[in-house]
Amino acid sequence: MILHLKPFEDKLLRELLLEKEINVQAPCGGNGKCGKCKVKLLEGETLPSPDEEGFVLACKTKLLSECSFYIPTEExxxxxxxxxxxxxxxxxxxxxxxxxxxxxxxxxxxxxxxxxxxxxxxxxxxxxxxxxxxxxxxxxxxxxxxxxxxxxxxxxxxxxxxxxxxxxxxxxxxxxxxxxxxxxxxxxxxxxxxxxxxxxxxxxxxxLPSVSGYVGSDAVCCIYSAYEKNKNILIADLGTNGEISLLKNEEIYSVTTAAGPAIEGAGIEMGLCGGDGVIYHVDSNGNPEFQGEEAKGINGSGLISLISYLLENGKLSAEGKLMDERYYITEKVYISNKDISEFMLAKSAVKTAINLLLEETKTSYEDLDLLILTGGVCGDLDIKSAVNTGLLPKELKEKTVFIPDFAMCGAHTAIAKNDVSHLEEISKKVKVIPLSDNEKFEEEFIMNTFF
The missing domain is CATH 3.30.420.480 (Domain of unknown function (DUF4445))
Incomplete structure (x- = not known):
């Protein structure tokens, strides 16, 4: 859920949320020790300032200006x-x-x-x-x-x-x-x-209602969830059938791109969706993070953070070649040159679609207020890694937030409000821009393939 708040009587963020009947977890009693009340600052200024990933503790944070937050909810x-x-x-x-x-x-x-x-x-x-x-x-x-x-x-x-x-x-x-x-x-x-x-x-x-042959009801639900007047918001659904939507000046535009399944942890040799043993993140020292006793494979978010680590440490070339045919994350789990190639095609498809949609609608990076990433990466996508790998333009790093299951959030809100008719209205308002008609697509795609 995205929430907009104004400062009021020097109150802490957690107090403002509770007044709106939004109950953030605080098992430590609001003493700043458990970290369970962490929320993401999207826009505005707070005291203290957010951490490197944009998070603040609601129990210790005061608003210095009107702010926008992403508040994790049950969904x-x-x-x-x-x-x-x-x-x-x-x-x-x-x-x-x-x-x-x-x-x-x-x-x-x-x-x-x-x-x-x-x-x-x-x-x-x-x-x-x-x-x-x-x-x-x-x-x-x-x-x-x-x-x-x-x-x-x-x-x-x-x-x-x-x-x-x-x-x-x-x-x-x-x-x-x-x-x-x-x-x-x-x-x-x-x-x-x-x-x-x-x-x-x-x-x-x-x-639920769709737009066209390739822009589905998942895109419609994302748009419903993000819709806000006087804001330019870009939504990138990172899936096999990648859907990129732009909300600008009361207009809605969408493009689709065949990104392939690599970003979702499929189509790669040791790719898995979820569960124990699935590597969901690789840290700056190359250490894998997973649940359970033994790593069995890697999902989309883990793949992106791994490739970022390999690039930063000179273990992967700009052309996408490993020093050896395989790089072993653990004794049993590895990534291959073929896996890298699959990811390169996927990330180029996404970045190319973003850039061409913005170009077609005469929208600059500076014009955007927010980029919302969502989709089936099966983990908490690290924005820095997404930029390092070329999945996202570096100019949008500070404007980007990852919200898992954003389409389902929109669907649940519409159903709870008995507002499915609004989804129908949105579906009829979307203007689909076919990338196949864009003469720059091939050149842009090739350029964005490399790291």
């Missing part, structure tokens, strides 16, 4: 509460990863999980899966996806689904083939209601 954490019954769920279906959150009738999140899209074995991107839809092949892919998701949802009454349009077509058991050929028109973009009597499952489904 941002993986939580399970056995004594609460799930009533409804929100599902974000990505090409590579799927996240499900379940909520009680009161709107409290009681469970969440993230897992690989079961269709991944049939192709890493939407085009490869669409190519399998001929002669009724989409029916098999639809069944694989729906069964893979439904086993997590048998205890809920209704599921709200956001995701890219191809995945939404599979959930509706409709052929997405038209998305794969010019002019790339989907069979539907409006909100779609599927009753359990139609689907054969134990729950009703609501497919």
């Amino acid at each position: 941002d954490y993986k939580v399970f509460s056995a004594d609460k019954r799930a009533d409804y769920a929100i599902c974000d279906i990505g090409t590579t990863n799927i996240k499900i959150c379940k909520y009680s009738k009161e709107g409290e999140m009681v469970y969440s999980c993230v897992f690989r899209n079961p269709q991944f074995a049939y192709g890493a991107d939407v085009i490869s899966r669409i190519s399998r839809c001929k002669n009724g092949g989409y029916i098999k892919l639809s069944e694989i996806l729906r069964k893979g998701i439904s086993k997590w949802l048998e205890d809920v009454n209704i599921v709200y689904i956001c995701g890219n349009p191809t995945m939404l077509h599979f959930m509706a058991n409709e052929d997405p083939s038209s998305i794969g050929i010019y002019p790339f028109r989907p069979a539907f973009v409006d909100t779609k209601y599927l009753k359990k009597e139609e689907t054969g499952y134990k729950f009703n489904m609501v497919l």
Whole structure:
């Protein structure tokens, strides 16, 4: 949640939050010892100043000016509460990863999980899966996806689904083939209601509205979550089907780019999504961070921080070559030159899309108030590492914040407010800019490939 606050009577930030009934954790009693009340300063001045990553402790911070903060809420954490019954769920279906959150009738999140899209074995991107839809092949892919998701949802009454349009077509058991050929028109973009009597499952489904063949309801939910008047906000959803959106002067623009799955920890030799043993960060000394007793693989955020470390320490060339064919993070977990190449293509696709969208809309880096990163990196993305690797323009480093599951935050807010109609309004307002028409794309892409 993004919150704007003004200074009031010399009160601490935690007091201001509590007055708005926003309860940040403080098991130390507000003594500044536990660090649980940490929030991210996006704009404004505080005393004391934020740390290097932009965080302040709410229990010890005073506002010196009007400020904007990112406040972690229940939706941002993986939580399970056995004594609460799930009533409804929100599902974000990505090409590579799927996240499900379940909520009680009161709107409290009681469970969440993230897992690989079961269709991944049939192709890493939407085009490869669409190519399998001929002669009724989409029916098999639809069944694989729906069964893979439904086993997590048998205890809920209704599921709200956001995701890219191809995945939404599979959930509706409709052929997405038209998305794969010019002019790339989907069979539907409006909100779609599927009753359990139609689907054969134990729950009703609501497919939230999309924009076009490649700008999905996940992008719409992100825009809904970020929308604010008189602010120029860029949103970059770091997924296999990368969606970049710009909110500027009451207008909304979007582009998409085929980033590939490397940023999500897939498509690399030892890539994993989550769980024990997954390296989610590599520190400045090259030490891996993971949960559990032994490292088993690496996710997207871990990959980005590892490549940043290798570049800073001369272990990786600007052309993307390791000194040896493999670099071992631990005795068993490694990264290869092929993995590096996959990442280089992905990061170039994202950075190129950002730059060309800004150019097409005559927007400079200075014009932007905020860049929100989100997506399936399966960890807490380090902004410094993202800039070091060339995933992001260095000029936007100080304006960037990473908010995991931003689309789900938007979806949950819209559902809680009974505001799905607003999602429809946003979906019809978005102007899609096709990068394939841009003569500079190839040159820019090649230039951004190198470190």
